[in-house]
Amino acid sequence: MVGCAPKQEEPVTQDQPKEEFKYLVDEFADLRIMRYQIPDWNQLSMQQKSYIYYLGEAAKCGRDILFDQNFKYNLKIRKTLEAVLNSYQGDRENEEFQNFVVYAKRVFFSNGIHHHYAEDKFFPEISETYFAELVKGSDANLLPLNEGETVDDFIAFLTPVVFDKELYKMRRSSEEDIIAHSAVNFYEGDINKAEVEDYYNKVREPNDATPISYGLNSKLVKKDGKIYEDVYKADGLYGEAITAIIGWLKKANEVAENESQRAYTQKLIDYYTTGDLKTWDEYNIAWVQDSVSHIDYVNGFIEDYNDPMGMKATWEAIVDYKDLEATVRSNTISENAQWFEDNSPVDPRFKKEECKGVSAKSIIVTTLGGDCFPSPPIGINLPNADWIRKDYGSKSVTITNLMEAYDKAADECPRSALKEFAYSQEEVDLCKKYGSDADVVHTNLHECLGHGSGKLLPGTQPGALKEFSSTLEEARADLFGLYYLADPKMVELGVMPDAEAYKAEYCSYIRNGMMSQLARVELGKDVTESHMQNRKLISEWCYEKGKDANVIEKKVENGKTYFIVNDFEALRGLFGELLAEIQRIKSEGDYAAGKAIVEKYAVKVDQDLHKEVKERYNALGLKPYGGFINPEIVPVMENGQVVDYRVDYPSDFLQQHLKYGKEYSFLPANNN
Numbered sequence: 001m002v003g004c005a006p007k008q009e010e011p012v013t014q015d016q017p018k019e020e021f022k023y024l025v026d027e028f029a030d031l032r033i034m035r036y037q038i039p040d041w042n043q044l045s046m047q048q049k050s051y052i053y054y055l056g057e058a059a060k061c062g063r064d065i066l067f068d069q070n071f072k073y074n075l076k077i078r079k080t081l082e083a084v085l086n087s088y089q090g091d092r093e094n095e096e097f098q099n100f101v102v103y104a105k106r107v108f109f110s111n112g113i114h115h116h117y118a119e120d121k122f123f124p125e126i127s128e129t130y131f132a133e134l135v136k137g138s139d140a141n142l143l144p145l146n147e148g149e150t151v152d153d154f155i156a157f158l159t160p161v162v163f164d165k166e167l168y169k170m171r172r173s174s175e176e177d178i179i180a181h182s183a184v185n186f187y188e189g190d191i192n193k194a195e196v197e198d199y200y201n202k203v204r205e206p207n208d209a210t211p212i213s214y215g216l217n218s219k220l221v222k223k224d225g226k227i228y229e230d231v232y233k234a235d236g237l238y239g240e241a242i243t244a245i246i247g248w249l250k251k252a253n254e255v256a257e258n259e260s261q262r263a264y265t266q267k268l269i270d271y272y273t274t275g276d277l278k279t280w281d282e283y284n285i286a287w288v289q290d291s292v293s294h295i296d297y298v299n300g301f302i303e304d305y306n307d308p309m310g311m312k313a314t315w316e317a318i319v320d321y322k323d324l325e326a327t328v329r330s331n332t333i334s335e336n337a338q339w340f341e342d343n344s345p346v347d348p349r350f351k352k353e354e355c356k357g358v359s360a361k362s363i364i365v366t367t368l369g370g371d372c373f374p375s376p377p378i379g380i381n382l383p384n385a386d387w388i389r390k391d392y393g394s395k396s397v398t399i400t401n402l403m404e405a406y407d408k409a410a411d412e413c414p415r416s417a418l419k420e421f422a423y424s425q426e427e428v429d430l431c432k433k434y435g436s437d438a439d440v441v442h443t444n445l446h447e448c449l450g451h452g453s454g455k456l457l458p459g460t461q462p463g464a465l466k467e468f469s470s471t472l473e474e475a476r477a478d479l480f481g482l483y484y485l486a487d488p489k490m491v492e493l494g495v496m497p498d499a500e501a502y503k504a505e506y507c508s509y510i511r512n513g514m515m516s517q518l519a520r521v522e523l524g525k526d527v528t529e530s531h532m533q534n535r536k537l538i539s540e541w542c543y544e545k546g547k548d549a550n551v552i553e554k555k556v557e558n559g560k561t562y563f564i565v566n567d568f569e570a571l572r573g574l575f576g577e578l579l580a581e582i583q584r585i586k587s588e589g590d591y592a593a594g595k596a597i598v599e600k601y602a603v604k605v606d607q608d609l610h611k612e613v614k615e616r617y618n619a620l621g622l623k624p625y626g627g628f629i630n631p632e633i634v635p636v637m638e639n640g641q642v643v644d645y646r647v648d649y650p651s652d653f654l655q656q657h658l659k660y661g662k663e664y665s666f667l668p669a670n671n672n
């Protein structure tokens with residue numbers, strides 16, 4: 001569901017003036033914690049607010065499911081951390097306790113003991129002895145002990161799970177056997193990859209044009225030599241949490257905005273009740289066709305990234321409503337799709353005669369849950385089933401209030417990557433003035449038009465570019481956006497504020513592609529992720545091709561390297577040229593040329609520059625990964641009646657998770 005977007009208790013009431021709202025509220029390990037705002041809350045009707053409230057409660061009820069899916073002992077560990085945080089009687093001021101708190105926050109952030117992004121196990125910076133002391137000094141009634149288990153037995157069991165470097169090393173492993181080496185909890189018992197493949201090959205219906213998403217909502221279990229699916233449903237696995245979700249969805253349906261919402265939410269309830277994947281498809285078909293409702297949500301087992309086999313989905317949820325102003329902008333872009341196609345710099349043979357823009361909307365999220373919390377995507381494109389996308393379309397959304405929060409939080413941070421890597425104050429000012437707007441428009445162009453533009457020549461196989469296809473496809477969409485960002489048409493359509501604004505995106509794109517994104521790559525490693533490869537490919541290609549004319553200039557001052565865009569018009573020309581070439585590669589299925597261009601520009605890193613970037617980035621103490629605290633939507637009571645819903649903005653990350661642990665925990669942790 002991650003879109004292709006280029007990128008990551010003192011209640012404060014909503015009436016507080018915007019200037020005082022603090023976005024960046026906590027930093028620890030490699031993480032930064034932000035808050036996001038829900039703008040125009042009071043312009044919603046009471047019915048809409050109730051609908052959002054009920055959906056928001058449903059979005060919080062599956063939190064335990066994700067912890068358990070990520071690793072079988074995550075709930076046990078989380079409940080132990082909660083017990084310590086809620087009841088430990090000893091000193092809380094010393095450094096070791098603070099280190100314990102950091103570990104707890106990391107577990108809350110990652111929904112488990114493996115890094116949310118790198119997927120490797122991380123460790124508390126405390127001793128095993130101190131850990132035992134903490135557990136013993138806490139209320140034993142709060143610990144997830146098994147029947148008859150003593151606290152000492154429990155500590156002996158849990159200590160290696162938390163501390164042993166070799167045990168449960170990776171959440172998802174690419175080592176053979178990928179099932180046996182992965183700690184993720186989608187498979188149980190002594191089961192291997194071949195057995196999993198064999199099981200699904202047998203149940204799969206061949207030549208089905210509308211296949212269900214096999215294995216999506218179940219754990220595959222091998223017990224006494226038998227292999228079967230333990231299905232996630234109301235009276236099955238995770239039933240207690242699923243029942244709670246259903247309860248809130250039913251309440252939501254009483255105040256839904258329209259019949260269409262009511263109908264698909266009922267489908268979702270049926271699916272959660274039975275676990276039937278045909279019903280899940282029916283739900284998606286109805287959901288994707290609703291483009292008129294103001295309020296929308298995602299709630300279910302959606303993305304399969306965490307499964308080494310790419311079948312089983314983690315639970316996630318968001319609740320949102322349309323950002324009307326920003327949606328007007330993406331609609332404008334979509335409506336002019338044909339003009340953009342006709343005027344693009346690619347060979348006419350590769351252009352679409354009839355071009356339909358993807359209708360995309362911009363949304364404001366009100367609650368994040370499951371795998372979208374605390375670290376959400378900023379763009380979403382669903383549903384995932386290919387045949388539903390083909391026959392019924394997909395919903396592509398950009399989350400504007402989260403993008404805003406990322407920008408504002410970066411502004412609040414005294415250490416700035418922009419200031420460090422931009423060459424001049426002029427460039428910093430330009431990026432501050434236009435950066436957010438230009439970035440959103442680039443994302444819109446990429447999503448609404450870029451991916452949909454162009455066509456294959458007759459006879460070209462869609463999969464012809466093989467392992468280079470996703471990098472080249474992202475590059476094509478990015479280039480389409482970069483090229484048009486500078487077009488006078490954008491100002492004419494009212495999509496860009498003026499003729500200077502695109503320059504901010506050009507500067508930051510080159511800076512990022514040539515340099516700053518390397519901060520996320522380990523020293524000595526190649527660039528492997530396709531979005532990062534695409535940015536590197538585009539930047540390096542343009543740098544080389546524009547070298548004689550000094551389009552992009554490399555400067556080294558005081559041991560620091562900078563890349564400066566000297567000629568914006570010429571850079572636009574280069575983007576156009578590269579777009580034409582990559583479109584040709586795609587349209588003709590020219591595998592050899594695709595391979596050559598990716599391997600030359602997108603993969604290998606200049607070791608000295610890489611080292612320099614890492615050092616500069618680390619010296620700033622910047623945290624590469626961001627996540628959020630949810631606002632709290634609170635019923636306002638008068639004489640026993642709910643008369644309104646208020647939005648509070650808590651600022652304590654730990655407190656929110658302890659509260660969720662108390663109020664939204666439904667699954668037992670002591671049954672394994």
Ligand SMILES: [Zn+2]
Binds near residue numbers: 003005451474
């Ligand atoms: Zn993309």
